Amino acid sequence: MKRQTLFYLFFAWEIVIAQAVNASQAINAFINELNLPADSAKGIQTKLFRNVRVIEPVLSGQSIASSEVVKLACDIAQIVLGFSAVNTTPVNQTETDGTWSEVCWETPTCAILPNSDQQVSLAMKIINFFQTKFAVRSGGHSPNPGWSSVGQPGILIDLQLLHEIVVSSDASMVSLGPGNRWGDVYSALAPYQVSVIGGRINDVGVGGLIIGGGYFHLSGEYGLAADNVKNFHLVLANGAIVDANANQNSDLFWALKGGGPNFGIVTRFDMYTIPVYNTWFKVLVYTPNQAPDVLDAFAQWQENGASDSKSTVAMVISLDSIEVGLLYSEHASQPAAFAPFYDLTPAKVAIPGTNGTILEVVELFGNTGSTAAERHDYRSASSKVNAELYKDVYSFWLEQANSIYNQTGANQTFVLQPVPISLVDFGNSRGGNALGLPRENMQWWTTLIDWVDAADDDLVRGVSIATTAQWQSLSEAQGASVNFTYMNDASRDQNPLSSYGLSNVAQLKKIAAKYDPSKVFQRLQNGGFLLSNA
Numbered sequence: 005m006k007r008q009t010l011f012y013l014f015f016a017w018e019i020v021i022a023q024a025v026n027a028s029q030a031i032n033a034f035i036n037e038l039n040l041p042a043d044s045a046k047g048i049q050t051k052l053f054r055n056v057r058v059i060e061p062v063l064s065g066q067s068i069a070s071s072e073v074v075k076l077a078c079d080i081a082q083i084v085l086g087f088s089a090v091n092t093t094p095v096n097q098t099e100t101d102g103t104w105s106e107v108c109w110e111t112p113t114c115a116i117l118p119n120s121d122q123q124v125s126l127a128m129k130i131i132n133f134f135q136t137k138f139a140v141r142s143g144g145h146s147p148n149p150g151w152s153s154v155g156q157p158g159i160l161i162d163l164q165l166l167h168e169i170v171v172s173s174d175a176s177m178v179s180l181g182p183g184n185r186w187g188d189v190y191s192a193l194a195p196y197q198v199s200v201i202g203g204r205i206n207d208v209g210v211g212g213l214i215i216g217g218g219y220f221h222l223s224g225e226y227g228l229a230a231d232n233v234k235n236f237h238l239v240l241a242n243g244a245i246v247d248a249n250a251n252q253n254s255d256l257f258w259a260l261k262g263g264g265p266n267f268g269i270v271t272r273f274d275m276y277t278i279p280v281y282n283t284w285f286k287v288l289v290y291t292p293n294q295a296p297d298v299l300d301a302f303a304q305w306q307e308n309g310a311s312d313s314k315s316t317v318a319m320v321i322s323l324d325s326i327e328v329g330l331l332y333s334e335h336a337s338q339p340a341a342f343a344p345f346y347d348l349t350p351a352k353v354a355i356p357g358t359n360g361t362i363l364e365v366v367e368l369f370g371n372t373g374s375t376a377a378e379r380h381d382y383r384s385a386s387s388k389v390n391a392e393l394y395k396d397v398y399s400f401w402l403e404q405a406n407s408i409y410n411q412t413g414a415n416q417t418f419v420l421q422p423v424p425i426s427l428v429d430f431g432n433s434r435g436g437n438a439l440g441l442p443r444e445n446m447q448w449w450t451t452l453i454d455w456v457d458a459a460d461d462d463l464v465r466g467v468s469i470a471t472t473a474q475w476q477s478l479s480e481a482q483g484a485s486v487n488f489t490y491m492n493d494a495s496r497d498q499n500p501l502s503s504y505g506l507s508n509v510a511q512l513k514k515i516a517a518k519y520d521p522s523k524v525f526q527r528l529q530n531g532g533f534l535l536s537n538a
């Protein structure tokens with residue numbers, strides 16, 4: 005044999021030995037980290053050594069798990085977490101129940117349903133060791149395919165069993181598991197005569213909503229949900245369980261306030277409650293041909309009435325009607341803030357001016373929207389307050405949305421969410437958040453879209469895509485542009501994080517690199533608004 009060949013063979017043999025040694029080192033280190041009783045540790049060790057060839061490619065951390073590796077990871081998860089916590093035969097129905105939009109229905113290799121932060125930590129260690137693709141789900145209300153769902157090979161971490169709601173003795177704080185739905189949260193708080201800034205629709209999940217910001221009816225007065233978090237309890241990529249608040253990991257605290265699924269899995273949100281129980285509300289219905297008047301009144305209220313931060317207006321324009329909810333955060337009688345609406349004659353007074361509770365408000369407003377098993381999407385665009393702009397974009401949208409409705413039966417809404425300066429100021433008073441909001445009186449437009457046939461996906465989504473383009477070009481032309489894209493309403497092809505501003509994005513990336521140095525959330529997470537794409 006030539007010297008070179010000999011050298012080569014020797015070199016190759018060295019590598020094999022080195023890998024075998026490192027594999028055993030890695031396996032033992034992994035098992036030690038899991039802190040298991042001796043017999044299950046032994047069982048796992050035997051299983052992993054028997055499968056060492058299968059897992060070798062992922063041990064360097066460079067290669068993502070194959071189907072075979074993910075299956076093995078799921079088997080190991082069953083031993084580590086218990087058979088009841090890991091479903092290795094998830095069927096479609098599970099997925100149907102789990103995510104709001106049919107667009108997201110996928111069947112993972114296994115679904116892990118942790119019942120504690122420790123179990124989430126173990127799950128992260130398993131995902132990390134095997135380098136498996138994964139997705140995290142709280143309420144499953146993101147309609148973006150792959151955000152909170154994953155197909156094969158992949159592991160779903162479904163947080164639905166983390167649904168604690170613990171109210172402090174003076175009711176000033178509430179600790180929420182991410183797997184709660186907002187309707188249950190408001191019901192649990194009502195006996196204490198307090199509330200919390202969360203979602204407006206009862207089925208929406210706690211986890212996803214807060215990490216994206218979290219807009220509620222009372223956000224003008226009390227900021228975003230994220231601004232009301234005192235402490236995030238979370239599991240980092242390496243399985244470490246940490247708290248993030250103003251004193252501990254304060255950089256991470258800031259990043260989690262709107263920075264999305266880039267830093268860890270939040271297993272508990274310790275939130276300030278808000279001292280709102282009594283409210284006044286009125287619900288009016290207008291016809292589509294009254295839209296210009298209603299939009300004028302809405303802009304007038306934003307310019308004047310909204311300076312009374314106890315007042316807010318919830319307006320949902322659909323193809324055949326316009327619903328307007330006037331809401332005041334204490335008992336009242338025809339609050340002056342809503343004057344522009346008192347001049348209009350609605351087609352119907354659905355609910356006359358009523359003194360009621362915040363729980364009645366969320367029960368009344370929170371059960372709208374489609375709960376049918378069908379395809380959905382949403383989309384986001386923002387602007388300054390400008391009635392002409394509102395009317396121009398609305399008529400553009402209406403024509404298109406009607407035409408697509410005629411072709412496909414798709415329902416779409418046109419929603420202006422008022423964002424007064426007081427919302428931005430409230431966030432700053434709580435130490436600031438990652439959103440980089442301009443100190444402007446704004447609106448955050450969104451739309452909810454429901455349709456049935458997958459063949460219509462592009463046609464239907466095309467309406468909202470064209471409408472966001474229209475917001476952009478018309479708002480620029482009228483000097484009313486705000487380049488902010490609200491994550492919780494952003495569709496799969498939008499890039500909300502990049503709208504937080506260059507310095508915030510740089511800061512977020514730095515924080516992600518600090519708390520997730522091996523980029524587990526960027527590389528292995530199946531979808532989501534990831535900093536690696538911002």
Ligand SMILES: Cc1cc2nc3c(=O)[nH]c(=O)nc-3n(C[C@H](O)[C@H](O)[C@H](O)COP(=O)(O)OP(=O)(O)OC[C@H]3O[C@@H](n4cnc5c(N)ncnc54)[C@H](O)[C@@H]3O)c2cc1C
Nearest residue numbers: 142143144145146152182204209211212213218219270532
């Ligand atoms: C009908 C409807 C009404 C809505 N109303 C409002 C509203 O009033 N205000 C508002 O702000 N938004 C609203 N939204 C938007 C909503 O906030 C987002 O869709 C949000 O992502 C839903 O949270 P979820 O837990 O249900 O989502 P999921 O689909 O479970 O998760 C969404 C994203 O967050 C990640 N994630 C979830 N939980 C965690 C966690 N614990 N740790 C780390 N990452 C996690 C997921 O991986 C995924 O990327 C509404 C949406 C719908 C469909």
Ligand SMILES: *[C@@H]1O[C@H](CO)[C@@H](O)[C@H](O)[C@H]1NC(C)=O
Nearest residue numbers: 019020022023025026029064
């Ligand atoms: C194995 O591990 C040793 C030390 O832990 C390291 O120096 C070596 O590069 C590793 N070999 C391979 C092939 O990864």
Ligand SMILES: *[C@@H]1O[C@H](CO)[C@@H](O)[C@H](O)[C@H]1NC(C)=O
Nearest residue numbers: 094095096097099109110111
């Ligand atoms: C799950 O859904 C897929 C795709 O829609 C289908 O091919 C498969 O037969 C379904 N499986 C079950 C068990 O219903």
Ligand SMILES: *[C@@H]1O[C@H](CO)[C@@H](O)[C@H](O)[C@H]1NC(C)=O
Nearest residue numbers: 284334335336337357358359
């Ligand atoms: C609602 O409460 C306000 C303030 O207490 C009161 O002035 C008003 O009369 C009440 N309205 C009704 C309909 O009871």
Ligand SMILES: *[C@@H]1O[C@H](CO)[C@@H](O)[C@H](O)[C@H]1NC(C)=O
Nearest residue numbers: 402403404405406407408410
């Ligand atoms: C939709 O169909 C209705 C009823 O057929 C018709 O009146 C309307 O003009 C159509 N709208 C559009 C935009 O195509």
Ligand SMILES: *[C@@H]1O[C@H](CO)[C@@H](O)[C@H](O)[C@H]1NC(C)=O
Nearest residue numbers: 374378413414415454455456
């Ligand atoms: C659209 O709305 C109508 C009226 O609420 C409803 O009957 C229909 O099922 C909806 N269509 C879709 C695709 O959700």
Ligand SMILES: *[C@@H]1O[C@H](CO)[C@@H](O)[C@H](O)[C@H]1NC(C)=O
Nearest residue numbers: 442476480484485486487488
């Ligand atoms: C928004 O972005 C556009 C370019 O995409 C720019 O022309 C405009 O000035 C920006 N507006 C604001 C308020 O920053």
